[in-house]
Amino acid sequence: MDEVSVDPVTHSVITNALDEIAAEMDEIVVRTARNLPIVLAHDFSVGLTDGQGRLIGGTQGIPVHLGSIDMTVQMVIELVPEIEPGDVVLTNDPYRAANTHMPDFTMVSPVYGPDEDGDGDPVLYMALRADQADIGAKDPVRSPVDTEEAYNDGLIIPPVKVVRNDEVIQDVIGLITRNSRVEKVQRGDLSSMIGAIRKGKERSVELLERYGVETVRASTDRLLSTTERKVREYVADLPDGTYRGHSQTDANPKSDDPVHIRVAVTVDGEDVTFDFGGSSEQIRAPINNTIGVTHSAVNSAWFVTMDLDIPFNAGCVDVVDVEAPMGSIVNPEFPYATGYSTVDCVQETMEACLDALTEVNPRNAPAGWSRWVRPMTSGTYPGSGEEYRGAVSSVMGGGGAVWGRDGMNAIGGIILLGGFVGIDPEMFEAMYPMSIDEMDLRKDSGGAGRWRGGLGPTVEISPDGHESIFSVGGDFGRESPPHGHLGGNDGDSVRVFHERASGEREELERSWTNLYITDGRYVQESGGGGGVGDPHERDPEMVRRDVKNGYVSRAAAREEYGVVLSEDLAIDREATSRRRSDASVGGEDDE
Amino acid sequence: MSDGGTYRVGVDIGGTHTDFAMVTPEGDVETYKVSTTPGRLSGGVIEGLTVAADDRNLDLGEFLSVTDRIVHGTTVTTNALLEDDEATTGLLTTEGMRDVIELNMERDPDIYDLWSDHKDPGRTVIERSLRRPVPERVDDEGRVREELDESDVTRAVDRLVDEGAECVAVAFMNSYLDDRHERAAERVLADREDVAAVSVSTAVFPQIGLYDRITTTVIDASLKPVLREYLGDLESSLRDAGFDGTFLIMKGNGGVSLPEVLAEEPVLSVNSGPAAATVGNAATAGVAGFEDIISVDMGGTSTDVCLITEGTPLVTTDNSVGTKRVPVSMVDINTIGAGGGSIAWLDGREVLQIGPKSAGADPGPICYGQGGDRPTVTDANLLLGYLNPEFFLGGETSLDVEAARRGIRERLADPLGIDVEEACAGVVELMNEQLINQIRQVSIQRGYDPREFALVTVGGAGPLHVGPLARRFETTAIVPETAGTLSASGLLQSDIKHNFVRSFPPEPLSGAVLERVKEAFEEMEAEARETLREEDTPEESWSFERTVSTRYEGQVHYVDVEVPPEVEKLTDVGTIEDYHHEQHEKLYTFCDEESAVEVVNIRLTAVAETEKPRLAGTGGGVDPAEAVKDHRDVYFPARGEFVRTPIYDGRHDVQGDFEGPGVVEFPHTTLVVPPAFDASVDRRGNYVLRPEGVGTDGDR
Structure with a gap:
């Protein structure tokens, strides 16, 4: 193939245009989706990759999705070789397609040059990953807390075409929606995702028409090689050595033993390796990380502490190798359940990585963020008799401080980095058959420090006389609270209560519980972030x-x-x- | 209203100049400019009016007695927001909801950055000690679940006043469904002499969304003292000087209002200035025969783009001023932080970027020679021959070409491995791509085809860039002769305009829902009629536009669908559904005919049309060929080289046609006509550019 170069100006125009394309896709999902966590909390992400599935930018969304969305694109390329220009592939398979947890559906679609019929290689891939309301898991809840196998987590969808030659394949859509207890929502969300992909492809083809296939390829290559060169220079300046990090979750659904994440980060010249040898073994519970989730945790920790003015793309993480022992909590064997991996153990994995990276550059790493606990709610609308699925609020936890800045109040878990937005209480009450009685910040919940940790809110919710199931998963951080840093104090851990109609409160001792609440209230005292400095x-x-x-x-x-x-x-x-x-x-x- | 008057004056107060546009009894437009008088802005207004009076050998009192209307665009509220200069305001809200504004309610554009502006914990609109909860609750069906005790309000207000609050905003949970508690609190507050101003959320923003209602109401209350004082002073200065005509203020929605009405809802005055400019653009283009336009106002640090159909700018509620969200109806102006003074730089990926940092006026671009050392769009325009180094700002200053060349070489060309001209062309191309993207956002992304709109380009830097934009969208470009004082002219073209909105609980569209919609429209119309009557407008000038916001069952966001003006015609559920499907597909690539459709909000816009001045043309200018004053080498990317190009003197009164390439130098801006463009100058001095191959029908 002839070497085509791209002049720096055209390269700049193309790079910026890719970001705009992603922003337009994002807008379509926000404006048209039905699953409320997608719309209200932004539980979805867009990523654009080059023809080899390398993330080139155009990233909108949350780190847990974006940190490994390109792995799924690469698996689709491998598993669906006969992909045509008008096709869209869907998957949620954590094992075959390196997906995050199964409620995240990922759509991948190739973009070919305007005159290409699919014999050549695609120039770009559009990828979109979005949280689904109900994927037919074993219990009538959004994510059952006691699954053991992927089969219990819901319908497993290996990479399969949902659009062929620009026609939506209704048989496949019907098969998927039939497996959801909220069929209308499921159908609406698939339409929304397909619509966004369609828009992204239209815009991408316009770009290819204007600049030519080879120029766009040269531009994306140039972007990644420039980024990688800069990151390698940065890594070369870091002191060589091995840095160890650890975190743990005490919420082992199967025993009283904590689940440990251990990582050794080795900086060697221009390369970095994250080795998770010594981490706990996989368990028959929904907290095993999919390999995609583990990569997201590593990439997010690595990228957030890297002080270079570069947006996230594959070049930022090409220097990073991940060694995750097969059969461990960070790389389980099929069919171990992974339903809650985007809460536990992704946050502990990211914490362990930050713990190690703190030694490399203490002033770039934040103190611990509050453990992220938010109940998933499930039930039936008293009026229509239709089922609903939802998340109460996305911001239940304070952020850790960083050297020079206090932590953010009510920002959510560290793996989100603030990517989830809060749900307006009136919007929540209008959309769900429940009321929010309180969302006040908790005094003293943030760890003291020269820079104080962020506060978490107290959240009180009443189902107002209909039965709602509050599925509570994730670690409360009692034994391992959000750690203070450089002399700062720890943030508060999380407490959850079931308040009876009488007003009496029972504290939930263990996570991984379904609370069935009718006349009482769900009460959560969210945790705060750790402080930094004395x-x-x-x-x-x-x-x-x-x-x-x-x-x-x-x-x-x-x-x-x-x-x-x-x-x-x-x-x-x-x-x-x-x-x-x-x-x-x-x-x-x-x- | 006074009938005897014959002059009309528009006054736009900017940071440095106060602009006047006056329509004489003969229909001519004359413009004046005086220095703005900071501190007491009415000083400059009276001074400018005195100049205008002097010109006609009248004393100020005589002149004002034959002036029947003064329309004013104000920036005081916008500036107060930008400069955090609002009155200290306390919030009364429902117990349990005190911290809603701190719950990460907006998206962080830079999630991976722990140092992003968004993650600054000090960023809240209103400090926590100035937010007081009171026990009360209305549920999500509008039923009172917990009564409000007025003594709690009194105690909470005492605390707020102790904390230094001058004004109080009241926003209770679910009050959009039942406002009785807010009204009760308002009554308690009305008796307090220690509270300067009160705003109540259901009066300011009667829509679902507690976060938006709180922030909007706080902004409204905090602006009341400044706006009241300002408008009071201005009006009394005018009255004292002998003016007894109608005094009107421009609102952010592009309409005008009486000062005493606006002073009670100051949030509606935000963006008054840009709205006036937009209306001015629309009017100018209308006179040139274009009703459908996209206005591109490119200044030194930012660019405003707005789409106007049939002479009316689109309106949106998705607005921000600086970092503050202001979700009330305003002219839909898409602003980016890139303009002539914007800095061109290389990001960490070695990708060329323009803005949002700007060199401003001081030090300004490198070529100003005032110590600026970072290359800007203006520097690139200079080196490409678009700007004349000897005739900048009408010859007031000369520009340093060599310094600009050095700066571009060192900071851009050498690091990128290209030559200086390529780097300059690149800077201009990147700038143009940003403008093209803005135009896409206001047109294609809203379901409009930009090829059907003329581009009206104003602002100091706009006419330099308009050619490539017109080429990309295969459309006509207009550069109005009066570009410099358009905001002031726009004021003279504005109608009185009010927006009303009602929210509905989500429910699939049915005959019963339709009845409720019709009823609410009738209520809103009655309210609108009363307001317009209070403003002494003649009933025959009134008109009402109706919009229904609809969505599919289960969606949160909605699309706006215009419905026929006659409410009685709203008999068929299917009509609204069809409109909805069509609009949804246009905007989002698909529709879902199996889904039920819900009505979320309905909106009524009430307009009292004001009598427009008829604008006379100057006519009889010389042929453009006679205005050629020089030739110089100018770079055109389509040719890939510098081309010997005629330079026209824009100060000449010209009328007729010429072909690109050409550069027209006006005192305050420069128009670049690229090769393969036809240009014509109409009898009012508007320049109309057409890329070859694009039709000449004015109303296409």
């Missing part, structure tokens, strides 16, 4: 403002930050400096 070094004025705003109690200001405030919230400078000079009181490094 709390005694926090500007007393910032502490005073935190107290004034109710983020920090007066007692915590005194005990943890060493800041003494008068009745009318003036800083008692003398008492403060006395307290702060007495190293035996509060704020010491708890490492």
